[in-house]
Amino acid sequence: MAAQLPLPNPMIPSLPTRSFNTSAALYADKKRMQAIMAGRKQKAATGESVRGGQKVTINKKSRPQKSGKLPEPGERKRLRKRIVLSNTNALEVEGMANLTPGMLTDARMVGRVVGLPGNVVDGLRASEAFKVNQGWGLFRHPSVLIREESVRVSELLQQADVKREMIRLAVDGDRGTGKSTILLHAMATAFLRGWIVLHIPEGKYSLRIYQLLLIMFSQLEMSPTQLPTTFLSHEQHPPFTPNQSTRLLG
């Protein structure tokens, strides 16, 4: 026999019972339920919070528009690569002489800083001898320190001038030891003596092939030293194929 709960005896008074769940009683009361549902629907339709309380809406912000004038093409590159050689905030160094041909091979000049004359600076600037990361823009006039090595280079150049021979020199050293500056000194010596200077400023960029020049070169069979001055459009010429005799123009 299954155990059975004792049935409530109507004769014994008992405490009013409350269930945990009010839904049952609510669903039983149909009219009240219908009124509540209607009220909820109304609120949902107007956008009010069904449970009551404040409603917060977050509007999607539009992306910030870029405003302001863009720099012209080539402007940023120009600013990046510009070389400033003079700074008027720096003091004028009295008694600093300009470099002359006589000073170049004078060993007593070692340890002195000399200024570069105007025409030499023009030539150096045109040959791209000044580098952006070097501190030229800190001082009033572009000037170089004369080192033992720079005297030696000047002597070699003088020897080449006198004997009409060709000097072939490689300059090596750790980072920051002044290799590019020695090149600059050599170029300055050459300008002072009236030599022709050809400088290839960055070996990396001399390796670029200019496609238009290649095509022209192959069509017209020019020698490498005759650089064409006009650019022809790419569409007028068939694709370039190098053969044994052509040299790629870099």
Added chain:
Amino acid sequence: MTLDSLSNIMRNSEYRSPEFELIHAHDLALVNHFVDYFTGVKSLPNGGAIIGATSRSQAPVSPSMELALKQIEDRQAGRELTKKDSYCRSYDARVDQAMQDLELMRLRGLSKVEARGLMDYWAASGMLRSRVDEKTVAEKWALAGNGIVGEMERGALRMRI
């Protein structure tokens, strides 16, 4: 004729021919022009100077060029020539041959006299604010790894403490 960053020249370029063979940097016209004179294949009739400088910052390493420079230094010092590393595969035969007969100038730090002269100039220009005497010159010289100019400039001019 001068060239900066020699190790960019002494290797294969990034380009390939239509047959997909690597093009050596020495085959590109501008480089070829320089290298012919640098190696002595062609010569300037009235004389001149061809100077190539290496670059040590952001430059590719060319083992053949490094070896050639070491050998030139050995020859100048009268030592036995440095041998090729037998385990290195990236030697370049054309570069080996090209850089045989050159003069080498290896730059080191400045001497104290030169350093003093430079620092006097900096002080006279108003860039260097400290006194320039034996002590400060020796200090900047030593901090620059025994007088390396770039480091001296950094320590004296660019670092403003």
